[in-house]
Amino acid sequence: MASPFCCTTIVLSYVSIALVVAIFPTLGTGSTRLATTSALEMEAKALLHLGWWSSYSNDTCNRCSWVGISCNEAGSITRIDCSRFAVSGSISPQICALSSLEYLDLSSNNLTGELPQSLGKLTRLKELILSRNFVEGSIPSGWGNLKSLNQLDLSHDRITGPIPSTLGNLAKLELLNLSENQIIGPIPSTLGKLTNLKQLDLSFNQITGAIPPTLGGLTNLEFLFFTSNQISSFIPSELGNMKSLVELNLSKNKLNGLIPSSLSHLSRLRYLSLDSNHLEGPLPSQIGNCSVLEELNLSNNHITGNIPFEVFTCPHHTLDLSQNFIEGKIPHQFHNHFCLHVLDLSHNNLTGTIPDLSWRLEELNLSYNSLEGPIPEYLSSQFSSDSFWGNKYLCGNQPDFSPCPSTPINKLKIVNKLKFVEIIVPVLCFLAFLALGVLLFLRSRAKDNIPEPNVTKNGDLFLS
Template sequence: SIPLDWGNLKSLQQLDLSNNQILGPIPSTLGNLTNLKMLNLSKNQISGPIPSTLGKLTNIKQLDLSFNQITGAIPPTLGSLTNLKFLYFTSNQISGFIPSELQNMKSLVKLYLNENMLEGPIPYEIGNMKNLVALDLSKNRLNELSLSNNQIIGSIPFEVLVCPFHILDLSHNFIEGEIPHQFGIMVNISILDLSHNKLKGMIPKSLRPKEKVNLSYNFLEGPIPHYLSGFPPDPFRGNKHLCGKISGFFLCPSTPSNRVIISRIVIPIVGFLALLSMGFLLYLRCRVENNTFKSNVTKNGDLFSILNFDGRIAFQDIINATEDFDNRYWIGTGGYGSVYRAQLPSGKIVAVKKLHHREA
């Protein structure tokens, strides 16, 4: 344990006993070390309460009692430590309320009270600590946070959302950005006041305070969720682009149902595919007919060459093939003329009838 007579070391400025196995309580006599600037008793097995006499260490800048077994409440006398910059009470068994006197620590930069058994509301006076840049109150039993009427800027930090608050008041600040959808994890929230800020975007569906909500005078837009329609209109005033089934607000433009949306998408696609299919079938039909026509032409090419092309050329082919209708190519005689055998240049053999002169 820490000897009691160490309180007589009046000129001592730094006392670091961290990472030992010190047992027992913190001697109240340490409050006599008025020149002390740093006291570090962290990571020991110190038990018992925090002596109120530590409030006399007016020159101290760092006080670290973290990772011990300290019990009891935080003494309000610590509010007298106006030169204190770093206060670490992490991971103890400290209970009770956070004293509002801590607001008098004007020089405080970091305040770590996490992993204790603190309960009740978080004093709104903490918002008056102008130099405070780090505040950790996680893993306690705190149920109320009021930081209204400060000059808080930036977005709503996620760390606030993981605390089991029943009451959260961040009104009359300069908070901006969207309302986090993670508000859904705050299942214990009963009263929520985010009014008079610069919040924008839509109200998340996960936002479900049990008793009271105030989102007025922000820049919110879109529909007011139906489960909030039971609230009066005042908590939503001052947001020009909100709509919903609440008195004083325009009804939201009707949105088509999913079935209508699907039909508007599917019908044009089906129509396009139908036209495409018809066009493809017509193309195939034309192609088949064209191939049939070409086949017939190929099959009867000599006949068409005789009938369709220059008659003189066709006649000359016949004259050459029959050697001017020589009797050697004669086949027979009909009622209107003689029939001759002719082999065309293509190799095909045909019968050619030469009319009698009297029938010409």
């Protein structure tokens, strides 16, 4: 039988355990409540500092019902959507107090000031959209801590400085849009680590340097826009590894070298624009492997050689090869499903006749080449004469063009040469006769001016 002392000890132990179980959860809850209350108070103060809801006075108790604000069950702000909300002023550094914030959209407002470094502390942020404002300064390197971010849009602002290499740490990023700013410096090679990226837009800035070959690792990228910068060097062949790419625009830069044939591996590519660069060499015939290509713009480069027939096998693409040094004939054979709506081959060195272009063309420009023969009637009725200007051996029913002669088409040059001979030969004959007459006249005058020599008589010198 247990002693009274042992029983007392057991009872006290159970009581102690019960007290621990009862008291500690209460203490924990109180601590959590205190912490939550403190965080909510900091959020309320941050909203007042932002000043974007001044019409609601200073009463922050009902902030979760304010326009553009969403909260979670604990009353903490998770979303701010003030797009087109007439927000002005700068972004207060105290915005970092909104620690639960996941979505921040302040696009199309009148925000000024610099991008705050403190935004890099919002590690739960998934979308950060500050486009179409007047914010300035450089992108803080600390924003590389936004590991949850999947959208970063700072387009149409006044951002300066380089792209920080730390943005390569945003592994979940799917959209990066920094277009329409004043960003300088090179494209960081670290952006090649953003393997979840679907859209990358750095267009309309002052970016220099080369395109990093590491970008070829962005196999989920669908849209790549670098237009209107100062990017130089060649197009890396690694871009051909972007198997998901739908649109590629590298126009209006300083790119040089050859067009890489690896671009033909982009089987989903619908839009390719490399115009207004310094690209040279021939067109790669493999470009015709882009079976879904709808628009191909290679104008205003230094491309040479012939037009590969394969280029015309793409079913629907706009084709602009103008302002190059392309020569030879326009291909006469086309794919059965070929349906080109816009064709611009102007300002090249093309020769031969105009091929059958009887499909439904909406725009045509063959001007300033060396094409010959008749302009087809169906083209004459559809397009004005400026589509054919600058081809001196073309003829047809168009203003500024001579009617086609009855002689065979291939004798048109001979006819023009005969006209040339008919004018030049008489002039040359006249000049020859004139020169001969002048020569004879000068010779006659020279003969008249020669003095007669003195004659010495034979015989006695003393005879008179």
